[in-house]
Amino acid sequence: MDAKLQTFLQKFQHLKINLEDITSATNNFNEKNRIGRGGFGNVYKGELSHFEGRSMVAIKRRNLDPRNLQGTPEFLKEIIMLSQYKHENLISLLGFCYERPEMILVYEHASCGSLDRYLNSPRLTWTQRLKICLDAAKGLSYLHDPRETHHRLIHCDVKCSNILLDDQWNAKVSDFGLSLMGSANEKNSLIVTPAAGTVGYCDPVYEMTHTLTKESDVYSFGVVLFEVLCGKFCCTFDKNGFVQEKFVPTWIESYKEKKLNDVIFKHPTLQPLNQNALETLSDIAYRCLNESREERPTMAEVVRELETALVIQELNKSEESCDWKESISYYKGITMNADPPLNYTSTLKLWVLLSKGVLLNEGKTWFSLNENGEHCEMISSRACVLPSVSENYPWSSGYSSRFAMGTYHSVRGRFKTRVVAQFLSPLVTYTVNLVFKFMLPEKGSKCRLISLKYKLQGEEKNATSYLAYERGDGCWVAELYQFISDQRTVDLEILFDRFDYTFPVIEVEGIEFRPLEKENMHSLSDSYANWEKKLPIDYQDIIKLSKNSIQLKTQMEEEVYSIFCRGFLINDGQEWFSLDKNGKKCYMLSATTVGIEGETHRWRSLPKSRFGEVVELKEREFKIVGEINYQLLSFQTYATYLVYKLPRDQSRYEAPVEVIEVVDEEGSGSDHIEYFYLRSHQTPVIKPKAYQCTHNPLHRPKIKGIPEQRDDGWMEVQIWQLQTAATSNVIHVSLKLTTCGAETLKGLIIEGVELRPV
Template sequence: MDAFMQTFLQPFQHLKIQLEEITSATNKFDEKNYIGGGGFGKVYKGVVSHSEGRSMVAIKRLDPTHGQGAPEFLKEITMLSRYRHQNLTSLLGFCFQGNEMILVYEHASRGSLDRHLKSPHLTWSQRIKICRDAAKGLNYLHDPRDTHQRLIHCDVKSANILLDDQWNAKVSDFGLAIMGPANEQQSVIVTMAVGTPGYCDPQYAMTHTLTKESDVYSFGVVLFEVLCGVLCCTYSKGRVQKKLVPTWTKSYEQNKINDIIFKNEAIQPLDQSALEIFSDIAYRCLKNSREERPKMDEVVKELESALESQELLESQEFSEWKEQLFYYEELSKRAEPPLHYRSKVELRKLLSKGVLVNGGRTWFSLNKKGEHCEMISFTECLDSVRSELEDDPWQFQFNSRFPVGTYHYMGETVKTRVKTQFLSPGITYTVNLVFKFRYPNKGRKCHYLISLGYKLQGETKTLMSYLGCEREDGWWTCELYQFTSDHSTIDLEIIFEGFYGTYHLMEVEGIEFRPLEKVEHKNEMLGMQPMLDANWEEKLPTNYEHMMKWSKKSLQWTTKKEAYSIICKGFLINDGQEWFCLDNNGKKCYMILATMACKRVLYEYYHALSLPESRFGVALECAAWSLNIVCKIRSQLLSPETAYASYLVYKLPQVKSLLEAPMLVKGEEYLGSDYNWYIYLVSPQTPVIRPEAGQKTHNPLDRPKIKGVPRERNDGWMEVLIWEFQTPCITTKTIDMHLQLTSCGNKNFSRLIIQGVEFRPI
């Protein structure tokens, strides 16, 4: 058996942890480190080094006398190595020495869900979110998209749903799990596996088969446990005394669900709409017929809807929104068609999705803060429509919100007049043109060059909106102006002069007034290295001594803490042409000198500068029409299986106006034929209508993070994202990077100073 086990475990040697380290971490499995147990044995906590670093972990010590042994041990390793998801417990390592079979998992600091069913510290939003997260994990295992083999968990219960310090849920314990083909509509697996009393699919007793629908049934039991705040069974002398599932389903069928739900004065009550959605999906999961039970992807969607309703009820914005309830109720009567709703929360949700008012010419909606959003149909804005054209300029095939459809804009000069009615006073708004491309290009990424000229009536200076930005709803926008509203109406006359450069065809839906989403950015210490924290030892790589030998200079340290501090600050490697350090999470960061990253250049347009403020002591000054970044990245200098972002680190010249136009970033074919997108080296400015004293333009750095917009680093340099990639699991490979940056303004880079390209984990 040992020989078979060793052969079976050979592909997983990177997960192997020595027994000596585990016994040391648990103080020889001292009861002070005991955190739980079950049919498999006991679970302890301790700090160990593992496949992803060093951290506090959960150590499951299998006890064969309790019924789980080598088959379950091997199954957990196989399953959790193959199935990785944010809502599944991650396997970090294992130990198989002597008679010991030990599994090492990420540590769930708050334990299992069953311990918190009656907790007064969990709000209903948190409870529903826990269920939603667990449903996502099970949905991934059931694989509705046929990307991997389907996995049936076979032991879904609240004790197998673990919670981290942020109350994120992770499905655990795959000892009884069974694989099945992903492409079968009904994946019936004949098995003698037994789950936990109270959670088992009733069909199992009759057919001795378990299916993915069996997991759905068990999860329905968990949903009712969360709803009612109690376990599904009562026990006496270690045996099941009473099963509560029949009582729960009967209460639902008799419309008495409010009689059994968990109640506690310390938490805000469950919203009626959320209760209806949550209890309905829980009841459907418990249907006797497997065919009538919902799929896990439907369960996820319903729980997300319930969560949205409950979060809205608990939000401060909803309390403020109720003060204007009469206004919104009157508005709902004028909607087309009029709105029908069962609760205040449901009305709020309908308005958040948006409604047509003003005879179908205005789209009104509320954002998450309860601020008014308004879009005026382009037909309402135009003084006249092109009458000389035979073709109707209004189109109906682009799923416009407005009955009139979209306006087929060919780049001619168009005068518009925009009058609002529903703006929130005291809110800063952005004025956007909303459109779609008539002939969409699959290669377009989130930004596309349009170079649209426009100006306010009476002004002589033409302004330029360079890029169209794609939104989540599939529509594109370009920002025109910003202003702070002092009342609900504003009257603007805007002249669109057409496209400067490439000819475009747009289908314009309307002109939108959307509240500016200002956020307070955290200080990410861009360009500076992290400070030591209390968990520094967990983040110190096991091979740190080898890393420090990479340094250009001989590094001296006496303690591990000093060594970690040195690596965090960073040091030069490879004859001073590269820089290496660790980030706040202990992940590897790497920077390559510009002269190395830009090898394929015409040197009459580039030359090296001696620059003391550069990490490398030198930088690259360029004045070419394009910049080629060509280099091979050694993956051993990056953390494996990690998403990385690449940043161009640079300084702007004194004359910045030559760099105001965006840059096209074009990748080689191996990056994907559609890897073409746009960045800015100078932050774009948006003109402000009727600015306050000293206020002329708006800098988008005050907004939520936007890819392709530069940021100033703490070390005085600028940086902009130019590429994202995933590192392989094998650190011996190299990663090829070949990008070309070209100015879209027919101007060169005008003495741009480049320090290098930096790679940081996302």
């Protein structure tokens, strides 16, 4: 059997991880590293290298029983299933180890644990609860969807403990040991199998007939929805492990009698669930528990209803809202010819539809409302791109687009547009964006160099959009202009001239008008709220690293927290420690400590620097090499910022800088590349008319790769991102930075590198 098993596992060699590495990462399966226990065995956390890089992982170790192969089918099934099914709301398999008697599976680490831990916790808001349910529903819908190319997968054990949460509270469905595969591209799959699953969640029809369908997962998910709604498990057990009380019948009866408010989860610190959101959530949960499988919704329907409930809760609007009632006739008017026609039963449902986005103008315009009720509008490329002799490429329907007419295929970035927006909100600051997708997406990158030249009709000088960033809907956005709308319509002719530096092939979806999202400005008092919980547990150890540790020790804890927020020098004045507004650790290393390496550079004293010494560069390339003490960071994702000053003559700093992580001693880099700019590039502002107020794009969200002025007078720009790991003593950083132009970085002064939580 072992030989056959080893032969079978050959096809998954890229997932293989040595037992020695796993025992080292878990400190020989130390109890301190254990984060869970299940029927399969214990789960541990540890930092490991795997085929996607190196990160904190969850390590599931099978209960050792060398006398038999108990658990082998489930072990193999998870490897097969999770190798084939990839989705952001499914837990990812990162590797496995099969070295008798060990059978170990390695997954991405969901640092917040499983949903069952938070059912009766006020820590999760109703918005977060709805978002978690929606994420899990999307994962299950992906498994069930017969339109996908993969075979349908029936999970068979949907429950709260199998819904894991990462550090951003994104939900991921896990544990595929009991899953069964059906045929692809067929409407129904029925499998006859012995009853399995978890008491309380199991489909009653499945328990009686042993016939399994995707609707069995739907029933189980309905139980999960009611558990989240009511803040308690679906049943209780006595000391012998037998079911003591089942709550599902009670929940169903409460729904029928419209008495859900009697059983819904409440807490003094928890903002109530919007009644319209409650109705939407409870309606779909009840339908999931229908005795007849044929009457249960599909998971795709569940996703749509949960999206609606989430939008309602986030908007927290009602039909009595004055602003909404005054505008309702306008919205009804512009959506009369929506494509496809809108189907809604109340004005609130119409608001939800508009918040998600609808197609207008025979499918040529995408219209939506943001959370402030401001209008967003996108004109399809088919409606706005003008015929061009210089770049005559076909229209493409091969890329998923909200517009049925497809996207415009551009190689050199040369095309003309005539953009007419009709539905803008008056006196709102808008950004004008090019929305597109790359034909060859770059793995792992959320920010890419684009350097696209463009100008308005009649202008002589080109502007440049330097970087594009990926947003939540999978599209990439390059910002072109900003302006304040004085009316609902605007007519622009934009000429796109070329790409500089690189020549990405893009599929243009359209030109978008989106209200400018202002940066959240937090007052100093916000930072001091609940300071007792924000002060690090190990703050006394950190104080010992300070140059002024004696003075700090004499302070009261609240005063110490105040000093921590302002920041102070540690480790002989070569590093800087502080806390952000949420009490997360921030850490800055001087250029001396982090290690700036280059062909020619020089150290020089600079009293204006907090460290008193800086590095001045002379060539076009340098490296950042150093080790970071994990004790001085919180466990989460950190953005890495270069802190610097430019000389007076900034003309040579026009070109972007490429960043590659060096992964071996020969200086080879990874396939992950980032770009950033050292000079601030202001978005062009479309000049206002005489009667309009002037506009200066301030307090906008920070865009990765674009520098910002710091309060201390220095410049900073995000150059990298890393994940901390509590099981490592140090974090190794090795980055190679090279300007993409011919110019050198002569005169660039580097103060250091700062790490702040994302």
